Amino acid sequence: MTELWWAQIKSVVRLELRKTLFTRRGLWIYVLALLPLLLFSVHAVVVSHDRDRSSQLAARSQKHLTYQDLLAIKPDMTRQEVIDRLGNPPVRFHWRGQRPIKSGTFTNTFNEAYRYSDGTNDLFIDLSDDKVTGVHIRGGFNVSEDSIVFAGVFQFFYLRLAIFFGCLGIFMNLFRGEILDKSLHFYFLAPIRREVLMVGKFLAGVLATCIIFVTSELLQIFVFTQQLSPNVRDIYLYQNHGLEQAAAYLGITALACLGYGAFFLAAGMLFRNPILPAAVILIWESMNPFLPALLKKFSVIYYLKSLCPVEIPTPMGTPALLSLLVSNPDPVSAPVAILGIVIVAMLVLYVSSFQVRRMEINYTSE
Amino acid sequence: MNDRIVFEDVSKFYGEILGVNRVNLSIPPGVTSLVGPNGSGKTTLMNLMTGLVHPTRGRIHILGLQPNEPEKLFKILGYSTQFDSFPKGLTGFQFVSSFLRVAGIDSQTAEQLAWRAIERVNLVDAAQRNVAGYSKGMRQRIRLAQALCRNPRVLVLDEPLNGLDPLARAEMIALFRAVATDGCYVIISSHILHEVDAISDQVVLLSNGYVVAEGKIHDVRGEIREHPAQILIRCDRPRDLAARMMGSENTIEVRIHNDERGLLVKTRDADRFYLALNHIALNGIEIESVAPADDDVNSVYEYLIGNDNDNNEVLQ
Numbered sequence: 001m002t003e004l005w006w007a008q009i010k011s012v013v014r015l016e017l018r019k020t021l022f023t024r025r026g027l028w029i030y031v032l033a034l035l036p037l038l039l040f041s042v043h044a045v046v047v048s049h050d051r052d053r054s055s056q057l058a059a060r061s062q063k064h065l066t067y068q069d070l071l072a073i074k075p076d077m078t079r080q081e082v083i084d085r086l087g088n089p090p091v092r093f094h095w096r097g098q099r100p101i102k103s104g105t106f107t108n109t110f111n112e113a114y115r116y117s118d119g120t121n122d123l124f125i126d127l128s129d130d131k132v133t134g135v136h137i138r139g140g141f142n143v144s145e146d147s148i149v150f151a152g153v154f155q156f157f158y159l160r161l162a163i164f165f166g167c168l169g170i171f172m173n174l175f176r177g178e179i180l181d182k183s184l185h186f187y188f189l190a191p192i193r194r195e196v197l198m199v200g201k202f203l204a205g206v207l208a209t210c211i212i213f214v215t216s217e218l219l220q221i222f223v224f225t226q227q228l229s230p231n232v233r234d235i236y237l238y239q240n241h242g243l244e245q246a247a248a249y250l251g252i253t254a255l256a257c258l259g260y261g262a263f264f265l266a267a268g269m270l271f272r273n274p275i276l277p278a279a280v281i282l283i284w285e286s287m288n289p290f291l292p293a294l295l296k297k298f299s300v301i302y303y304l305k306s307l308c309p310v311e312i313p314t315p316m317g318t319p320a321l322l323s324l325l326v327s328n329p330d331p332v333s334a335p336v337a338i339l340g341i342v343i344v345a346m347l348v349l350y351v352s353s354f355q356v357r358r359m360e361i362n363y364t365s366e
Numbered sequence: 367m368n369d370r371i372v373f374e375d376v377s378k379f380y381g382e383i384l385g386v387n388r389v390n391l392s393i394p395p396g397v398t399s400l401v402g403p404n405g406s407g408k409t410t411l412m413n414l415m416t417g418l419v420h421p422t423r424g425r426i427h428i429l430g431l432q433p434n435e436p437e438k439l440f441k442i443l444g445y446s447t448q449f450d451s452f453p454k455g456l457t458g459f460q461f462v463s464s465f466l467r468v469a470g471i472d473s474q475t476a477e478q479l480a481w482r483a484i485e486r487v488n489l490v491d492a493a494q495r496n497v498a499g500y501s502k503g504m505r506q507r508i509r510l511a512q513a514l515c516r517n518p519r520v521l522v523l524d525e526p527l528n529g530l531d532p533l534a535r536a537e538m539i540a541l542f543r544a545v546a547t548d549g550c551y552v553i554i555s556s557h558i559l560h561e562v563d564a565i566s567d568q569v570v571l572l573s574n575g576y577v578v579a580e581g582k583i584h585d586v587r588g589e590i591r592e593h594p595a596q597i598l599i600r601c602d603r604p605r606d607l608a609a610r611m612m613g614s615e616n617t618i619e620v621r622i623h624n625d626e627r628g629l630l631v632k633t634r635d636a637d638r639f640y641l642a643l644n645h646i647a648l649n650g651i652e653i654e655s656v657a658p659a660d661d662d663v664n665s666v667y668e669y670l671i672g673n674d675n676d677n678n679e680v681l682q
Contacts, residue, residue: 004470011467019454182451188418189447189512190468191440357434361418362380363449 008192012200013207020170020208025177029169032162033216036153040220044227047141051229054140057117062087065116070123070137079130082114089114089125099128143228143236147245150224151310154217154249159304163213163256164282170209171264172274174201175359182363194356202265202349209257217253221246241309248309255307255341259300262345266352269359293330298344303337368430370394371415371520371551376424378410384575385410389424391570391580393553397546399562400555401667402572408555409448411572412522415553416445428520429551440469443520444513448528450505452497458508459484459493462515469516483515484508488537502529510538520551527561539565559664569663573671586666593669594618595636596659599643600628602652610651614642630659 020026058065065086072085083089093113098106112127120140126133139145178184187197225233225242236242260281267277285301296302332340371393378385386407400408413419414426417433426432431439452461462483466476484493487507492500497508506529513521523542527535542565546552556562562569569586571578579586601607608620608629616639619632633639636658643656660669 007470007472008468011464011470015453015464015468023454178453181454182449183453185418185447185449186453186465187468188436189416189440189445190465191437191516192468192470193437196437358420360420361413361449 005193005196008196009200009203012187012192012197013204016174016201016204017208020173020204021211025173026169029166029212032166033212035162036158037216037220037223039153040150040223044223047227051120051141054117054122055119057090057115057122058119060090061116065118067118067121070116070118070121073123073125073132073135075132075135077132079112079127079132082125082127082132086116086123089116091115141227143232143240146224147236147242147310148312150220151308152312154252155305155308155312158213158217159252159256160285160301163209163253164260164285165278166213167205167209167257167260168264168274168278171202171205171261172268172278174205174265174268175356176268176272176274179363185361188359188361194359195353198265198349198353198356202261205261205265206254206257209261210254213257214250214253217249221249245309248307251338252304252307255338256300256304258345259304259341262348262352263300266348266355269352269355296330297340300341300344303332303340303344306331306337307334370427371429371553372425372427373411373414374425374427376414376421376426378414378419379422385419386414386572386575386577389577391577393551393570394568395546395549395551396567397542397552397554397565399566399569399663400553400572401557401559401562401569401663402578403557403671405574406572406671407575408572409524410575411570412445412447412524412553412555416440416443416522418445418447440518441516442518443522444516444518445522446506446509446513446524446526448524450502452505454498455496457494457496458489458500458504458511461497461508462511465512466515479515480511483511486514486541487511488534503531503534506530507534507538514545518550520553521545522553524555525557526554527556527558535561559662559667563663566663569666571667571670578670579666583663583666593660594632594634595639596665597631597633597636597639597656598623598628598659599631599656600654602654604629607646607651607653610646614639614646616642628654 063069063086069086073082091114095111097109097111099109101107109128110130114123114125114127116123116125122138122140124134124136124138126135175184178187188194190197225237225246228236233242237246263281264278267274267281271277285299288296288299288301291299331337371391373389373391376389377387389407389411400411402408410419414421415428415433417436417439420434428439428443431442433439453464456464459480463476463480466479467473471479481490481493484490487510489504489507489511492504497505500508506526510523510526513523521542526542527538530538539561542552542554546567554562554565556565563583566583568580568582570580571586599607604622604626608622611617611620611629611631616633616635617631618634621630623629631639640656643653659665
């Protein structure tokens with residue numbers, strides 16, 4: 001019997017995958033999945049361009065500068081002190097201007113702007129009449145800062161929006177789409193248990209969403225690490241847990257597809273209009289930080305947040321509500337989180353199995 | 367129960383709308399036609415039989431199996447629905463073979479069975495074309511191939527001749543008859559009455575969700591006592607025969623046929639009339655043929671349902 005079910009599931013998966021992955025109706029899901037990739041690709045191009053410019057600037061400097069040299073420049077230093085410390089500037093602008101001294105009277109000034117670089121970070125100095133009036137350091141590419149940005153994009157866009165709505169589009173259509181297309185009877189007329197059909201469709205949905213979203217995540221990680229110089233990349237991947245973080249992101253993406261998929265598959269069987277259940281699930285997931293401890297557990301995001309490898313810091317003065325969304329005050333261990341999502345998904349599928357047996361083909365009422 | 371398709375007091379309501387009500391049927395092997403006007407409940411009966419909808423009340427057994435067990439039922443039953451939509455992007459061959467694969471049949475066997483079914487419905491040339499490009503008749507035939515592909519014992523066909531040209535109709539009718547001759551159960555819904563007549567071993571007449579009559583057409587006609595039996599007699603001297611007929615107590619009405627080579631007689635008791643006719647025939651009138659003129663689905667339908675859908679005359 002198990003062998004027959006497996007053969008049936010494979011056939012359903014084959015049919016559904018083809019339908020799900022190659023449909024014009026699902027193009028928006030690809031766009032959603034590839035948006036962060038586009039963002040990181042653009043960022044990588046900008047970083048690469050900046051790095052080249054900083055390297056050229058550093059090469060043109062009189063002295064070999066370090067980051068400490070750049071930090072040593074303070075306001076009110078004299079022009080000579082700056083040149084003594086950093087050498088002649090590789091980039092210099094100057095212009096004449098006026099400065100108010102009393103109301104209605106001005107004095108002439110001689111202004112300059114210098115620019116130095118240590119090869120990674122750029123220093124911008126403003127001088128007026130040979131005195132430093134402003135100092136600004138533009139930091140170059142910083143792995144730890146950028147990995148936090150990566151985590152932010154993953155948690156707040158990819159996980160909560162892209163994967164959420166992507167799963168909505170794919171899983172809701174597994175049954176609802178076929179009812180609207182009036183083609184669900186194709187399956188219902190075959191000698192296959194309805195529960196087996198449901199499992200086949202669910203697995204097809206999980207595979208399709210994983211192919212789309214895990215692949216996109218993998219490409220995002222690739223682009224993110226490719227923008228690092230080789231030695232920094234090695235340090236990030238092998239010493240600073242970069243590889244572990246990458247594996248965690250891929251795993252979380254797959255688990256999100258599984259968890260959200262189960263909910264949306266059930267919703268697609270229960271509701272005619274997908275907007276309402278989608279809104280309810282979205283609100284439920286967003287409300288998770290504010291829910292009592294027990295109710296939190298009946299949510300996908302609760303477990304996914306616990307698995308996220310990089311915690312996003314909340315700066316001082318962040319509103320309490322926003323802090324709650326960002327932080328995870330009550331995380332669960334990774335095994336519990338993984339098991340939690342799997343159990344929640346299985347529970348939802350178990351309940352759905354009753355619905356699929358009761359389903360009728362009555363296209364005219366749709 | 368294991369050798370019949372049985373409906374026990376089955377009702378189906380779509381919300382407040384009646385689908386069928388209090389249906390009791392016991393369908394034997396052979397071709398059974400469901401006949402009735404649009405909205406009479408033919409498709410609902412078929413959908414109930416195949417588990418696509420569930421009865422609000424009552425029970426259904428298909429050769430001992432229940433419709434809510436598709437994994438068992440569709441091993442012995444094939445259903446060609448009226449739904450004219452298909453999974454996207456499939457060729458005719460893929461449509462049938464995928465259906466077989468979903469049933470758990472291995473690839474090689476599925477291909478063989480699919481080709482055999484496609485051959486039976488004469489669609490081999492178009493089998494590798496996308497179903498989306500098929501004509502209505504071709505779509506009808508590929509649905510038939512899907513229903514036939516597992517060689518089911520029960521074949522349920524909802525308006526199977528719709529969209530087919532006359533030649534294809536004749537081929538399909540021959541196919542249904544052949545399937546029925548093999549001892550299978552063929553349930554057909556149709557509103558083309560002369561075709562029903564040609565195909566059916568028995569009929570189920572439906573009107574407004576109720577079964578109005580069921581059984582062999584001749585038996586059903588015999589039960590309709592409100593309408594006198596009509597008998598067409600072909601003879602050499604129709605006017606003489608008509609004069610003698612008028613003297614018979616069983617005769618209600620006699621009309622000379624338009625071609626002047628026969629007459630149409632209405633009688634309340636066909637058996638007595640035939641006895642009387644033997645005596646009359648002995649008196650020198652040469653009778654060529656005697657045949658019932660309204661012992662067909664068309665007449666039965668006309669008497670019981672007529673053109674008015676509100677006519678719910680039920681046989682006692």
